[in-house]
Each structure stands twice: as structure tokens, then as C-alpha cells.
Amino acid sequence: MTARPDPAFQPLFGARALAEWIRRGGRPARAPSGYGLRLRWHARWFELNWRLQLQRMPSGAPAADPVFILGLWRSGTTVLHELVNACGGWTTPQTWQCFHPSTCFMTGPPTQGGTVQRPMDRGVISAEGPQEDEFALLLLGEPSAYRGLIDPRRLPECGPVSSSGSADDLERWQRFVRGIAAGGGGRLLLKSPGHTFRIPILRGLFPGARFIWIGRHPGEVLASNLKMWSAMMRVYALWDCADDILQRFLREAVRACSHVLERCVGEMTREQLLWVDFEALQTDPARVLRQILRFAGERPGRGEQSLDTDIETALSSVPIHRGERAGMPDDESV
Numbered sequence: 001m002t003a004r005p006d007p008a009f010q011p012l013f014g015a016r017a018l019a020e021w022i023r024r025g026g027r028p029a030r031a032p033s034g035y036g037l038r039l040r041w042h043a044r045w046f047e048l049n050w051r052l053q054l055q056r057m058p059s060g061a062p063a064a065d066p067v068f069i070l071g072l073w074r075s076g077t078t079v080l081h082e083l084v085n086a087c088g089g090w091t092t093p094q095t096w097q098c099f100h101p102s103t104c105f106m107t108g109p110p111t112q113g114g115t116v117q118r119p120m121d122r123g124v125i126s127a128e129g130p131q132e133d134e135f136a137l138l139l140l141g142e143p144s145a146y147r148g149l150i151d152p153r154r155l156p157e158c159g160p161v162s163s164s165g166s167a168d169d170l171e172r173w174q175r176f177v178r179g180i181a182a183g184g185g186g187r188l189l190l191k192s193p194g195h196t197f198r199i200p201i202l203r204g205l206f207p208g209a210r211f212i213w214i215g216r217h218p219g220e221v222l223a224s225n226l227k228m229w230s231a232m233m234r235v236y237a238l239w240d241c242a243d244d245i246l247q248r249f250l251r252e253a254v255r256a257c258s259h260v261l262e263r264c265v266g267e268m269t270r271e272q273l274l275w276v277d278f279e280a281l282q283t284d285p286a287r288v289l290r291q292i293l294r295f296a297g298e299r300p301g302r303g304e305q306s307l308d309t310d311i312e313t314a315l316s317s318v319p320i321h322r323g324e325r326a327g328m329p330d331d332e333s334v
Contacts, residue, residue, distance in 0.1 A: 008119075010235050011035060012150055013042035015050070015102070015172070017141030025151045028238035035238075050102040050140075054175065057105055062174055063181040065208035066188035067296050070196040072257045074224035075216040076278040078123065078132075079320055081191035083289060084212075085130045086314035088306075089299025091184025092191070093176075095131040101140050105179045119231040123321070133177065134192040140172040145194055148249065149232050152241030155249040159256070167205050170198075174205065187299050197260060210296055211268070213261070216278035218254050225250050282320055286311050 009030065013019075019039050022028075028035060069084065071077045085092050097104040115126045125131075138144040148155035167174070181188045195202060202209060226246065233241050264273055274295045281288045289311045293299070302310060 008235055011038070011238075012139065012236055013039060013046070014139030015046050015141030016043045018139065018147070019043035021141075021147060022150060022238070025154065025239070029240060031238050046102045046139075049106070050172075053102060053106050057175060057179045058182040062178045062205070063188040064206060065210070065297075066177075066181075066190055066206055068195055068202060068209060068211045069189070069191035069214070070199070070211055071193060071214040071216075072196065072221050072225075072253065073193045074221050074228055075193070076214045076276075076281055077191055077193055079318065080212070080214050080276065080281060080292075081130050081132070081189070082318045083285065083314045083320075084292060084296075085189055086318050087289065087293060087299075087302070087310040088313070089186045089302035089310075090189040091181060091186040092130045092189040093133045093136065093180050094128050095125055096127045097180065098131040098133055098136040099139070101136040101176050105183070119228075119235050121228075121321070130189075130191070132192040132194075133173070133180075133190055134194045136176050137170070137173045137192075137194070140176060142170055142173050145253075149229070149236045151239055152233050152237050152245060153239050155241070155245050156252075159249055159252055167201055170201065170205075185300060187296070196257060199260060199264060210271070211264075211273045212276060212292060212295070213264070213273060214276040214278055214281070215261075222250055222254060225253075285315055285320055289314060 009032070011032065019042070022039065023036075067084075067090075069077050069081050081092070084090065094109070096110055100107070110127055115124050117123070118125055134144060134146055138146040145158045148158040177188070177190065196213070199211065202211075229246055229250070230241075274292065276288060276292065290307060293307060293310070
């Protein structure tokens with residue numbers, strides 16, 4: 001008999017490829033009644049809507065010079081994304097689009113916006129606020145580490161899959177990004193910790209792209225990620241996750257992140273990659289934002305003369321929570 005799910009449980013439904021991956025995991029341990037039927041039903045309509053939506057979406061090459069915000073989960077990518085976006089001149093995916101990627105270009109934004117609190121901290125998610133496109137990528141059926149939020153038992157196979165492959169594995173995501181860029185009048189701004197492991201692919205797709213990498217002490221990142229992934233799994237996981245699986249996955253992610261950064265430093269120029277320190281963002285956000293905006297370059301409708309005003313507007317509208325200092329693991333390897 002299927003166990004009754006936690007009241008906070010929210011099943012994720014997406015494309016047929018995601019549904020098939022979930023079904024290969026066997027019978028869920030904490031799915032609601034009728035979950036299997038709902039999974040197939042949603043996947044069928046997802047594919048129908050996606051094909052219909054493709055007829056209305058622009059064709060051709062995607063935006064040539066987007067700006068990517070990168071860094072391991074819990075490194076400050078979300079607040080940085082919100083701050084940079086609030087400076088104006090950007091087009092970035094919104095939450096309602098990322099969680100409805102098969103219909104968002106047909107339906108338009110929700111008539112009534114809403115907000116929810118993030119599972120892991122005091123952060124607030126707004127329906128029309130900036131969101132990481134990794135959720136759209138996941139639901140579209142592309143390989144993503146976030147599959148591990150649904151089936152934590154298979155986390156080890158989700159990590160490497162997001163750092164390998166080719167541009168062909170991201171075909172639907174490219175269509176989604178093209179639709180986002182076509183729907184706004186600003187420079188394309190994308191944020192996803194998952195993209196940190198896809199930099200070689202992204203550089204091939206977007207030769208003129210610029211990458212902003214925010215970093216934080218790996219010990220703090222590990223501790224904070226344990227809390228985040230555990231909280232997210234309570235919301236989305238169909239199976240329980242053993243502690244050792246999650247810890248191994250996160251340590252492998254930190255090591256992989258280190259290798260990617262080493263490669264980027266060796267191959268990319270100062271005009272392509274900017275390093276941002278999480279502590280500096282907290283202690284002197286105006287200086288960091290000014291550095292980022294000058295690095296990013298042109299923003300439609302914005303220029304050097306509006307820089308100070310744009311930064312002041314962003315800092316007055318986006319809170320930077322210092323949060324609690326995460327206790328670091330007692331391990332020399334960090």
C-alpha cells in the first residue's frame with residue numbers, strides 16, 4: 001500500500017521524458033493516490049501543449065550574448081540574480097514561466113500574482129519574480145540534477161548527467177530560452193547553478209555570452225546545501241533519501257565545481273568570466289553591482305549615466321539577508 005505523503009508534498013509533472021524517468025524508479029513510496037495516472041495524463045497534455053506552442057514561438061538562432069549567473073547551490077546566486085535583474089535592462093525567466101514551460105507562451109502571465117516562502121530559508125518566491133531556468137529545463141524533460149529532488153535514490157546518476165552531454169540534449173531548453181528572449185525588450189539574463197557544469201556547452205551555443213560566477217566558502221556551501229536539498233526533497237521527493245547518498249552527491253558536486261572553475265580560469269578571458277565573492281556582495285553590494293554591470297556591458301535603455309540610480313533602485317527593492325552562519329563539517333577536505 002502506498003504511504004500517505006507529507007502534507008507539504010507537491011508532485012512535479014512535466015514532459016514525457018521526465019515521466020518515463022520517474023517510472024523507471026518503480027513504485028513511489030510517498031506518492032498520493034492515483035499518482036501514476038496523473039503522471040501519464042500530465043505528460044500527454046504537456047507534449048500536446050508543447051507541440052502547439054512551438055508553432056507560435058520564434059525560430060532562428062537564440063540571443064547571441066546572454067549573461068549567465070553561475071555558482072554552486074547556496075552560493076548566493078538567487079539574490080545576485082534578483083539584484084542584477086532589478087537594475088533594469090534585462091529579460092529573465094519568471095517563476096510562472098519556468099514552472100509552466102509547455103504553455104507559458106500561449107497563456108500569458110497569471111491574472112493574480114502570488115508569493116510563497118522557500119522551503120529552506122526566509123526567501124520569498126513571487127510568481128512574476130525572476131526564477132532559475134533549471135526548473136523549466138527539468139520539466140521539459142532535459143537531463144538535470146533536479147531530477148534527484150524527485151527520486152533521491154538516483155542522485156548519483158543525476159550529478160554527472162548535468163555536466164556531460166551536448167547541445168542536442170538541451171534542444172527544448174534552447175527553444176524555451178528563445179521564447180523568453182523574444183518576449184522581452186532587454187538583455188537576456190539567465191541564472192542556474194546547474195549551468196555551472198554546462199559552461200563548455202553554453203560557450204558553444206552562445207559565443208558572445210558572459211559568465212558571472214559567485215563563490216562562497218565550500219564548507220559553508222556544503223552545510224547549507226544539506227539543509228536546502230533535504231527541505232526541497234520533503235516537498236518534491238517520491239522516495240526517501242539516505243543521508244550518505246546526499247552527502248556523497250554534494251561532495252562530488254563541490255569537487256566537480258572546482259574542476260570546472262579551474263578549466264574556466266585557464267580557458268576564458270577577463271571579458272568572459274567575472275568572479276564575485278559572496279561576502280563582498282553582503283558587505284559592499286553597491287561596489288559589487290557596479291562591477292557586474294560594467295562587466296556585463298550593454299543593457300537596452302540603460303547606460304553609464306543611470307548606473308548609480310539603477311544600483312540604488314535594486315538595493316532598495318531586494319533585501320540581502322545575511323542569514324545564520326552555517327556550521328562547517330569537521331573535515332579537512334573541505
